Amino acid sequence: MMISGGGGGGGKSSWSSSTSSWVPTTSVSASGKRIQREMVELNNDPPPDCSAGPKGDNLYHWIATIIGTPETPYQGGIFFLDIKFPIDYPFKPPEVVFKTRIYHCNVDPDGRVSMGILKDDWSPALTITKVLLEVRSIMTNPDPYNAVVPGIAHLYSGDRAKHDDIAAEWTVRFAK
Amino acid sequence: MKFGSAFREYLQEEREWLVDQKCAHVEYIRLKKVLKTCQKDTSSSDNKDQLCHCQSCPLCDQQFFSELMKEASDVVGYFSSRVKNLLHLHIATGMQRYVLRLRQCFKDDRQALTQEGRILIEYIAMNAIAMRKILKKYDKVHSSVNGENFKSRMHAEHIEILHSPWLIELGAFYLNSSGLDSCDLDGVYGRFSCELNITKAVMTLVLPDSINLEHDLTCAICLDFVFNPYALSCGHIFCKSCACSAASVMIFQGLKAASPESKCPICREVGVYSKAVHMLELDLLVKRRCKDYWKERLAGERGDKLKQSNDYWNLQSTYSIGLM
Numbered sequence: 001m002m003i004s005g006g007g008g009g010g011g012k013s014s015w016s017s018s019t020s021s022w023v024p025t026t027s028v029s030a031s032g033k034r035i036q037r038e039m040v041e042l043n044n045d046p047p048p049d050c051s052a053g054p055k056g057d058n059l060y061h062w063i064a065t066i067i068g069t070p071e072t073p074y075q076g077g078i079f080f081l082d083i084k085f086p087i088d089y090p091f092k093p094p095e096v097v098f099k100t101r102i103y104h105c106n107v108d109p110d111g112r113v114s115m116g117i118l119k120d121d122w123s124p125a126l127t128i129t130k131v132l133l134e135v136r137s138i139m140t141n142p143d144p145y146n147a148v149v150p151g152i153a154h155l156y157s158g159d160r161a162k163h164d165d166i167a168a169e170w171t172v173r174f175a176k
Numbered sequence: 177m178k179f180g181s182a183f184r185e186y187l188q189e190e191r192e193w194l195v196d197q198k199c200a201h202v203e204y205i206r207l208k209k210v211l212k213t214c215q216k217d218t219s220s221s222d223n224k225d226q227l228c229h230c231q232s233c234p235l236c237d238q239q240f241f242s243e244l245m246k247e248a249s250d251v252v253g254y255f256s257s258r259v260k261n262l263l264h265l266h267i268a269t270g271m272q273r274y275v276l277r278l279r280q281c282f283k284d285d286r287q288a289l290t291q292e293g294r295i296l297i298e299y300i301a302m303n304a305i306a307m308r309k310i311l312k313k314y315d316k317v318h319s320s321v322n323g324e325n326f327k328s329r330m331h332a333e334h335i336e337i338l339h340s341p342w343l344i345e346l347g348a349f350y351l352n353s354s355g356l357d358s359c360d361l362d363g364v365y366g367r368f369s370c371e372l373n374i375t376k377a378v379m380t381l382v383l384p385d386s387i388n389l390e391h392d393l394t395c396a397i398c399l400d401f402v403f404n405p406y407a408l409s410c411g412h413i414f415c416k417s418c419a420c421s422a423a424s425v426m427i428f429q430g431l432k433a434a435s436p437e438s439k440c441p442i443c444r445e446v447g448v449y450s451k452a453v454h455m456l457e458l459d460l461l462v463k464r465r466c467k468d469y470w471k472e473r474l475a476g477e478r479g480d481k482l483k484q485s486n487d488y489w490n491l492q493s494t495y496s497i498g499l500m
Contacts, residue, residue, distance in 0.1 A: 030476075034398055037399040124422050
């Protein structure tokens with residue numbers, strides 16, 4: 001991939017066999033330009049209750065915040081997320097990790113978010129704006145069928161009220 | 177002027193300049209008669225509006241949708257081949273360019289090309305309007321949504337008349353010919369206009385009957401103005417280098433080398449790379465309007481291509497020597 005001005009330097013190309021199956025990579029300047037464009041887009045038109053930007057000077061490491069959606073157990077909470085872009089972004093998905101503890105069946109104990117679009121369903125046409133909106137969406141509607149914490153998923157499906165109480169308690173304890 | 181008579185007048189004119197056996201068009205007048213017959217035959221005497229209130233009509237469904245699908249497919253096919261031929265003459269290279277330059281001494285080809293472009297825009301617009309009106313009429317007569325559903329089916333099968341990448345190419349051709357950021361044309365049924373907004377990277381085509389087509393010229397992968405653009409068969413446009421990377425092929429191999437399982441990054445449809453259209457006229461438009469940007473991108477793509485081919489052949493030689 002090439003973005004204006006991106007020469008050949010930086011990224012490494014790799015082949016998994018002698019004939020085909022080339023793994024696409026971008027030069028650092030190319031992926032950097034794409035990330036910069038996303039940053040401009042995010043500043044011009046931020047998604048509701050979300051914000052994101054680079055952590056210091058490193059363009060490949062961002063900090064994002066999501067404000068808990070009203071009428072959910074996460075309401076009023078401020079959740080911080082760590083976003084790490086791979087060198088071959090956007091052909092590989094970013095890594096999204098909750099830095100604020102959250103009681104959610106799709107977020108593992110280390111804070112790693114488990115979503116289709118951050119794994120097999122990733123597409124280079126997706127942006128951080130869309131990723132943040134998707135994270136916000138699973139905070140409103142968790143997906144117990146693709147859970148990384150089965151206990152929470154089981155409680156969510158079996159005793160929704162209790163699940164919401166615990167989630168709200170965690171929000172008060174860790175996100176306020 | 178009512179559309180029926182405008183379409184009839186257009187078809188009479190069309191015969192004069194599209195003297196071509198392969199020329200297809202929507203049989204608007206005949207299909208309208210089919211609907212009228214259906215309206216008479218199925219309406220009950222107490223029904224004031226004389227409408228057929230059935231979701232699928234045995235009287236006209238058999239021939240109506242299958243014929244319409246075939247006609248739409250033929251119109252798109254004919255339009256694509258004619259535009260392809262027209263633009264091939266406009267962006268000729270090598271010996272062909274030399275021959276065309278020689279011909280220009282004796283014959284004004286540019287004017288002929290512009291005239292044919294106008295004819296083709298009118299051709300696609302009139303058929304699109306005819307299609308829209310006949311489907312609307314169908315839904316009105318049958319109080320159904322089958323006409324709307326048919327539009328969705330056409331979209332899924334990539335034969336929706338106004339969603340052809342060749343229409344964007346034709347718009348770019350007009351902007352290239354005029355040298356301006358907008359141009360206007362007059363047709364039988366109204367005015368056509370094409371406009372380019374560089375800052376927003378949008379090309380707008382305004383056709384008669386309030387048809388307003390906005391084509392986003394931003395590549396969804398690099399989020400920049402498309403460079404060396406290719407339209408996949410699903411209709412989405414990307415830079416060649418971006419599309420190649422998305423399909424996990426090298427730039428020098430081209431999109432034809434993409435696996436049939438490769439998906440479009442936007443709609444995730446498979447098998448869309450094999451029939452990708454190289455949008456040369458649009459690339460020429462970008463080259464003329466954003467010279468510095470185009471040069472920068474060209475240098476970058478060349479660098480990437482060179483690096484990829486170097487890496488590839490280094491790996492090939494390593495394999496052949498048996499070091500891996």
